[in-house]
Every structure is written in structure tokens, then in C-alpha cells.
Amino acid sequence: MIFSKDYVGYLARQTVKHLVSEKMIHSDKVGVLNERVTNSMIEELALEDRINDEVRVILEAFQEDMRKTGASYPEMFKKVKNELARKYKAVL
Template sequence: MVDAKMIHTENLKKVEDRVTQGLIEELSLEDRINEEVRVILDAYQDDMRRSGASYMEMFKKVKIELARKYKAVL
């Protein structure tokens, strides 16, 4: 972006570090959401078994809701 003159900075290293950190946080968001989905579904696994709900379908539905809640694009 600096080469394309889209941004100007006096401290390129600091900008690179902040962009890298932002990307890492964004990429780890899906992992955190997946873990939260697992915790939620574990709490309801008996009910899901009784009703015949598919774990994978419920996982997708809960994940979509959490992504919406956190305003995440997955």
C-alpha cells in the first residue's frame, strides 16, 4: 500500500506489525466462534439426541447466529 501510494507512514515497521496483528485477530475469530458453538451444543446434546437433531446442522446454525452476533464475516 505504501508502494502504491495509498498510505504514507514514517514508521513502516509499526504499520506492518499492526496490520499483521489485526489479521491474526480476525483469523482467530472463527476459531473462537467454533469453540463457543461446541460449548453451547455440549450443553444441549441430550435434548438434541432426544429430538434427533443433527449435530452438524445445529453447529452450522449456531455458528451463523454467533457470527451475526459478533458481526463477523466467515
């Protein structure tokens, strides 16, 4: 994940604070809401890490074929990552 968990927590608190102050949402338990938003944001931001791990596993399986054909690892990484992002409907 490109952000620290502390920073994601800060972003979540600021988001909740803004939404409450603009009366877009209402909550009697702001602490619980902050925690839920933080967890959701962390999960969403970790998606790219999970996709990268899956790409590495896929490319490891095709490592020999890539070596034989002279395929570039960075290029293949980017292509496979884009395909997985489409599969998971993720915006990276």
C-alpha cells in the same frame, strides 16, 4: 486459524508494501505498521476459531436434548455458528 502466522505476516507485509507504493498511506515506521497490520489480521482470522469454540460449548449444554430429539450435530453446529456470526457481525 486456517493460515499460518508466517503466511499472515507475509500477507500483511505485502499489503503494507502495496499501500505505501500506491501512496495510499504514508509511514516513517513501516516495521511497526507491518506488525500492527499483522496482529490485526491474526485477530480477525482467529474470530472464526473463537466462534467455533463458543458453538461447541453451546451444543455441549444441549447435547442431551439433541440426542432426545434426534437433531444432527453438524446441522445444529452450522445453525448456531451462523447465528453467532450474525451476532458478532462477522463474515465467515
